[in-house]
Amino acid sequence: MTFLISITILCVLLQNIIRNTVHADTLYTGEVQWSVAENVHPYSEYKDVSLLSVYVPPNTERLLLLFRGASDPTSCGLKNITVYVQHGGFPVINPYNESFPDDFHLKRSSLKQFDVPSDNVTIRGVIAGPQPGTWYAAGFMRKFGNTHLSQKGFSKQCAYALTVVAVNQVVDEVWDLAIEDSQTVYLGTNTERLFRFQVPDDVVTYDFTVDKCVVHTVNKTTVLSPCPLYLTLSEGSLQSEGSYHLNCSEHNITTCHLEVGSPPIGKWSFLKLVRDLHVENLQEFSFRIKFTSYECDKPELLTHIEFNNSTHLNLTAYTSNTHNTAACIIASALGKFTFESILFTSAFLFHNFDLRPSPENELFVPDEFTMTTSFRIMNAEDTGGTLELGLTFLDVGMFQGTAVWMCLMKDRIPYKAFLKTCTNGVLLKVNSSDNQTDVAYIPYPEAGVWYIAFKSVCFNPKHIENVENCNKTPAVRFSVTLAPCFRKCGSYGKCSQFISGIYVFTTCECYAGWRGYGCTDGSQANSLTIELLSTLLLTFSNLFFIPGIYLAVRRHFYVEAVAFLFNMFFSTFYHACDSSEIYQFCIMKYDTLGFSDFLGSFLSFWMVLLAMAKIPHKVRQGLHMFGVLMIAVFMNYDRHGSWETIVPLCVGGIITAGSWIFRIIRFRTLFPSKKRWLKFLLPGFLLSITGVVVFSAVETEENYMYTHSFWHMTITLSIVFLLPPRKSQTKGHSHMVRDILVSKRRHKKVHFTRDYVRLCF
Structure with missing residues (x-):
């Protein structure tokens, strides 16, 4: 609250x-x-x-x-x-x-x-x-x-x-531009104007031209050269990195030209026009803005294309004033095939002519054209996983040296220089000299449309710098898969799914000191010896229960002995399942082992306190059952809670202390005896307190295996000191006390203190 x-x-x-x-x-x-x-x-x-x-x-x-x-x-x-x-x-x-x-x-x-x-x-x-x-x-x-x-x-x-x-x-005054048609723009008293436009799908490059710059007066139109204009072109946002800047005032020509490659698809691009204020006496002028875009050819259905010496690909030219066909082909988009019902387990595949997923993505990549395809990453379904890319060169009897590039970019079609450098994307490259697969991983990929472009080049094996036309078309196999984690977190981690707010994501949970997204950073990793030592310490330290179990059986504390044995068994196997992911042995569910370990631990404390208390036998039996039920409920509610720990111990301590105080007041003598306090109870309490202090104040993640093992030893050894010498026969107890008191009053030769101490213990 x-x-x-x-x-x-x-x-x-x-x-x-x-x-x-x-x-x-x-x-x-x-x-x-x-x-x-x-x-x-x-x-x-x-x-x-x-x-x-x-x-x-x-x-x-x-x-x-x-x-x-x-x-x-x-x-x-x-x-x-x-x-x-x-x-x-x-x-x-x-x-x-x-x-x-x-x-x-x-x-x-x-x-x-x-x-x-x-x-x-x-x-x-x-x-x-x-x-x-x-x-x-x-x-x-x-x-x-x-x-x-x-x-x-x-x-x-x-x-x-x-x-x-x-x-x-938010900027309110933004004017829309249609790049299909040329437009005339007027700049008057306002010194700048902001426009926005979107390039059509499949556009790989476009030319931006400003021409026909003129000034208008009442009866006259004068051509301005150069045009007094500054231009800033930002892609995707109003102030993007790598914006294009063009000063038309510096060009002593009538046309101001800018070539833009691999523009963003489906995103707004912003064009800011600012008048050159150094030109005086200029009230109003106009100019024409013209776009010429180039698109990839897009057949109706294209998945696999085969080429040979006698086969040539004929592209259908897109005849338009603003659109032209570029030297690239865009194939059908990859479909998403989900292998399992869990999130982030999918593959992006070509589909056959009957719309079934192809088992493998194999593609012939000509050197004359760029081959392009795409796939979509969904916002909630895919962004919490890891995108895995792979590219393998297929040997189709090539007698030339061959290299194939694969460039992946978000919201942009890689083309020409953008494809080979792939500055803002992921670049994979394979060649004919080896058959290895080039791979790349993108953790938590951004949502949107991702474009993949392929380009090949052939050269003389003896002279790599001599580029040649390919005699045969190179072929590659590529993979695009979505996985929960990087390679399932390797040998030192496990992949888990988490929810933060409304977002679901997967990540590696590393162990044995390994770190990083894929549990591949071993700079602080524990050795196998340390991991084994941790397991052995935390499990075998529970064997210190054996003296307490033996003593309880020897002194006829059979119920207590069963509780100690239960605690030792489940604490041993709980830590065998929990202490190390490398050396791990779980005989049952982890939660069951944890519940049983905590239940046995607090039940052992409860049994020891009741054994120390001087109460009637029938009352002790009832308290045994009450303690089992109470502790089981508390441990199931919150086994790590403070009140769930304090309440059973306080109730048991109050019962024990109350019975002792009652004896002291009634018989007016120290109970238990001074000898018992000095030799047994005080050492037992000191061991318990030491274990609690180490457990609550000293224990850290780094020293856990040592401090927790020490806790096991101190708490289990304290049982040897705190357990009474023999189980009290409370039946007829009052009659025995009465006989001792009567004998004392009749002046019989009875050593009252010796008999009473023997009776109490």
């Missing part, structure tokens, strides 16, 4: 901040988005991140992000919350500089980092020219030093939360 109240106050404060920010900066005219306060956790692996998202509409010039961290209770220590923000997909982060697996594609668009303290202070971040669509934020806290392990409730439980508020600065 306290945490909810603090979050409510946090949201109210953020609303006031937003109002003040919007009032101070009137440019922010877009909608305001509040995220629900999300708990953040210390980061050990990607499963610990908390995911949030905001939506950026088109025509957004700036994105204002307001972060605020909070803690509950407020007396908790100050923590620094790290937030990574990424467009289109979950951020791929590396807080502790772990090494990534080989062939990982790590270039992400627009990845930003912000540090947010948990002191309720607003941190402001601005992203200029953000790409429209969904932006994801991943928040977490860094860990420093050893991580302390303690029973829940024995230390202050602190919760930390992150709230994100997004405000968009």
Whole structure:
């Protein structure tokens, strides 16, 4: 409840901040988005991140992000919350500089980092020219030093939360351009104008031309050369990286020309026109904007194409004033074939003429043309997995040296220079000199349409620099698959599925000290000897129960002996199943072993306390059954909770202490005896207290195998000291006490203290 109240106050404060920010900066005219306060956790692996998202509409010039961290209770220590923000997909982060697996594609668009303290202070971040669509934020806290392990409730439980508020600065005056037709633009008193346009599907390049620049007066039209104009072309957003800049004033010609390759498909491109203010006495002028685009040829159905010496591919020219056919062919899009019912297990395949998936993607790649296909990554279904790419050269009797490029780009068709360099994409390359497969992996791929382009080149094997026409068309086999994790996390991890808010993702849970996305970073890994030692210590330290079990049987504490044996058995096999993923032996379900271990541990404490208490035999039997039921309910409710631990121990301690105090008051003598206190009870209590202190205050993730094994030894050995010498025969107990007292009053030669002590023990 306290945490909810603090979050409510946090949201109210953020609303006031937003109002003040919007009032101070009137440019922010877009909608305001509040995220629900999300708990953040210390980061050990990607499963610990908390995911949030905001939506950026088109025509957004700036994105204002307001972060605020909070803690509950407020007396908790100050923590620094790290937030990574990424467009289109979950951020791929590396807080502790772990090494990534080989062939990982790590270039992400627009990845930003912000540090947010948990002191309720607003941190402001601005992203200029953000790409429209969904932006994801991943928040977490860094860990420093050893991580302390303690029973829940024995230390202050602190919760930390992150709230994100997004405000968009949207540009209202944006004019649409249709690139199919040339358009005349007028610039008058306004010195600049902003346009936007989208290129049609399958366009691989286009030419942008500004000509017919003239100034208009009342009775006269004068040609301007050069045209007093500055142009900025941004692709995908208002201020994209790698924007094109063109100064038409520097060109002493009538035509201002710009060639754009591999433009974004289905995205807005923005053209900003600014008048050159150095030209004086210029009130109004106009110019023509003209686009000439080039498209890939797209047959109705194309999956596999075979070429030979006598076969030539005839492309149908797209005759138009604005569209021309480029030297490329775009095949049918790859279909998504799901192998299993679980998420992130799919393959993208060509389909046959009967629309069935082809078992393999095999393609002939001519050197005259670029071969292109595409596939779509869905926002919720695919972004939480890992995209795996593979390219293999097929030997079809080539007598020339051959190389084949495969370039993968999002929302762009790789073409010419963009294909060979693949600057903003993933490049794979194979050749005829080896039959190896080139692979690449994209963790958490961004949603959208991905285009794959292939290009081949043939050369003389003896003179690699001499490029030749291919005598035979090279062939390749390529694969595009979506998997839950990188190679199933290898030998030192397991792939698991997690949910953060409404988002589902998979990640590797590494063990034995291995780290990284694929559990491939072994810089801090434990050796096999350490892993084996950890398992042996945690399992065989439970054998210290044997003296207590033997003593309980010898002294006729049969019920207690059964509880000790139960605890030893399940604690041994629980740690054999839990301590190491390499040396692991589970005789039953892990949760069953864990429940039985905790049940046996607290039941052993309960039995020892009742054995020490001086109560009637029938009452002890009833308390035995009551303790079993009570502890079973508590352990099932929350076996790691503080009250679930304290209540059974306190009840048992009160029963034991109450019976002792009753004896002391009634018979007015120390109970148990001083000798018993000094030789047995105090050492037993010291062992127990030492074990509890080590367990609650010293135990960390790094020293767990030593401290927890020490806990096993101290607690089990304390039974030897705390267990009474023999089981009390409470039946007829009152009559024996009465006989001793009567004998003392009759002045018989009875050693009262000796007989009474013998009776009590």
